[in-house]
Amino acid sequence: MNTPHIILKSHKLRVTDCRLEIIEEFLRKQVALAHSDLEESLNKQFDRVTIYRTLNTFLEQDIIHKVLDDSGSTKYALCSHEDAHDHDHEHVHFKCEICGETTCLENISLPVVKLPEGFSKREMNLLVQGICDKCR
Amino acid sequence: MNTPHIILKSHKLRVTDCRLEIIEEFLRKQVALAHSDLEESLNKQFDRVTIYRTLNTFLEQDIIHKVLDDSGSTKYALCSHEDAHDHDHEHVHFKCEICGETTCLENISLPVVKLPEGFSKREMNLLVQGICDKCR
DNA sequence: ATAGGTGCAAATTCTTTGCAGGCAG
């Protein structure tokens, strides 16, 4: 199992409090988090700017990925396939329209999309929106 | 065929220049447009704020819908099924990572997603990202 | 005539950038 410490090390990133806490937060909450969520849940322990920079660093390193959202705020989630360095990602998420929580749906296979001539695909994201069991 | 004028009328909205031009712009360009795209292509003819308000009005009336995007900027496209007042939308879009254009993919059927117990779905959005034929 | 739409100013929120000091390696 990957600990926050190991994740940072394996990406040749310095191990700092802010980075550790952010990864831990992603591991604790099993939902997609926005910058503002982190700022709050880490209790203003770190500067807003540092959180932005940390998220961008993690994005570049493929430690996290963006989760599509229609609310305007960008959300992020840990990449599950840390080691798999294929860049052919497929993400399926469910967003509850009441509580706003976005969770990763496992075991859903996306259709084989037939693109028009000359188009090539690199990534597919499916966002399902509706109501979750807690909010029903 | 629905003209901009008729679209506005059928939604009980006043027919104004700004609204007409924005709908016409969506009909001309067959790609998803962001607020900034409209501001530019309409040649600063209308106030930035008015465009925001028009887009929000159109969203409420289901004249346009949000198109998912990972770039931060919100994009919109005309709803094709104007009259179909089922709110079980399915949108499939392709975004080119080079030119940034997002187009609607027709004739792609989404998989039947089996949600966990207690979850209900209302909308599905699939975003495929890659390279389009022009940018290849 | 009047409700609804627009433009302008300004407030808010979100995100990035520059720089100086601090800490991990």
Add this chain to the structure above:
DNA sequence: CTGCCTGCAAAGAATTTGCACCTAT
């Protein structure tokens, strides 16, 4: 010790709100 990371200040984008005036109906 050295370069990367952080915090603070400030700049810059994106979006919303308030208010007075205008116009489609």
